[in-house]
Amino acid sequence: MTDYHLHSRPQGPTIDQEKCTGCSLCLTVCPDETLSLLRGKAVASGDRCLACGHCRAVCPTQAITLPGLEQDLSFHTFIPDNRYLPPGEGDTPQLIRLMLSRRSCRNYTDRALDSQLLEDLVRIGTTAPSGTNSQGWTFTLLPQRAAVESLGNLVAAYFARLNRLAANPLLRGVLQLVGRPALANYYHRYHQTIAQGLREWKEQGHDRLFHGAPAAIIVGSHPGASCPKEDALLATQNILLAAHTLGLGSCLIGFAVAAMAKAPNIQHALGIPAEESIHAVIALGYPAEPYQRLTGRKPITPRYFSG
Numbered sequence: 001m002t003d004y005h006l007h008s009r010p011q012g013p014t015i016d017q018e019k020c021t022g023c024s025l026c027l028t029v030c031p032d033e034t035l036s037l038l039r040g041k042a043v044a045s046g047d048r049c050l051a052c053g054h055c056r057a058v059c060p061t062q063a064i065t066l067p068g069l070e071q072d073l074s075f076h077t078f079i080p081d082n083r084y085l086p087p088g089e090g091d092t093p094q095l096i097r098l099m100l101s102r103r104s105c106r107n108y109t110d111r112a113l114d115s116q117l118l119e120d121l122v123r124i125g126t127t128a129p130s131g132t133n134s135q136g137w138t139f140t141l142l143p144q145r146a147a148v149e150s151l152g153n154l155v156a157a158y159f160a161r162l163n164r165l166a167a168n169p170l171l172r173g174v175l176q177l178v179g180r181p182a183l184a185n186y187y188h189r190y191h192q193t194i195a196q197g198l199r200e201w202k203e204q205g206h207d208r209l210f211h212g213a214p215a216a217i218i219v220g221s222h223p224g225a226s227c228p229k230e231d232a233l234l235a236t237q238n239i240l241l242a243a244h245t246l247g248l249g250s251c252l253i254g255f256a257v258a259a260m261a262k263a264p265n266i267q268h269a270l271g272i273p274a275e276e277s278i279h280a281v282i283a284l285g286y287p288a289e290p291y292q293r294l295t296g297r298k299p300i301t302p303r304y305f306s307g
């Protein structure tokens with residue numbers, strides 16, 4: 001397991017006064033009034049820089065650098081096109097095709113994943129937006145099937161305990177009486193399916209939790225970010241989409257997230273610090289699903305508010 005910490009905030013912009021023409025575009029795009037003009041040149045004057053790099057992106061003379069930030073991302077398994085893509089120049093039909101072709105994969109081949117592929121996915125995840133650019137996400141890699149199975153056993157133990165509690169009608173009734181219906185709801189919705197899943201896992205080794213995935217990524221957050229869950233889930237969606245382009249199948253495992261939220265021993269066993277929160281568990285592997293076509297979504301009618 002590898003744990004990536006991307007928490008430390010990089011320094012603010014450095015502006016090459018020779019190259020700066022004083023066009024002030026950087027001031028216009030700065031979200032936090034970090035920059036001002038001094039004698040016709042941009043200078044970093046404020047102290048609230050988010051280190052988002054918008055100033056660098058807009059500068060026509062490449063006068064701005066952000067020490068501590070990677071300027072171009074590099075990857076192990078492919079060569080990225082690091083040129084900026086202007087609005088309107090993307091390939092929308094291909095983007096939608098990708099989005100619809102990514103499906104939750106529940107059948108994997110035995111082929112192991114190269115750790116470099118997982119590391120690339122982490123890096124891709126970090127291209128997501130994050131509240132106040134905190135980038136407070138964490139990624140824990142489970143690169144081998146044995147690690148996924150270990151996590152599966154811990155999650156199974158949690159649900160076995162929960163199923164035992166939920167099977168007690170007296171306990172369900174008392175909790176419901178005092179306004180805590182969660183156990184009763186769980187019993188009616190999940191008890192039977194979970195019991196069946198646990199039996200299949202124990203008796204036949206049939207993995208209905210991770211669907212036999214040979215690898216997984218756990219996406220969490222450091223404490224202190226303004227929108228930790230949103231940040232982590234946006235990174236997660238990037239990972240899911242990119243996994244498809246890299247030939248991988250993926251599936252979010254909400255049951256593992258639920259177990260980790262309630263059973264701190266799981267996080268501890270995986271070496272994830274207790275102060276971190278877990279928001280997504282992504283099963284990954286090479287798909288054994290010869291899908292032929294796309295499926296759409298339920299029709300949706302947006303609501304308008306016109307002022």
Ligand SMILES: Cc1cc2nc3c(=O)[nH]c(=O)nc-3n(C[C@H](O)[C@H](O)[C@H](O)COP(=O)(O)O)c2cc1C
Nearest residue numbers: 102103104105106208209211251252253254255256
């Ligand atoms: C938050 C979340 C949790 C999920 N948890 C599970 C899970 O535990 N097991 C599973 O097989 N699929 C899980 N899924 C996958 C959904 O069932 C799936 O996204 C949905 O059926 C739509 O199918 P698609 O992802 O193939 O488009 C989860 C999806 C989300 C968004």
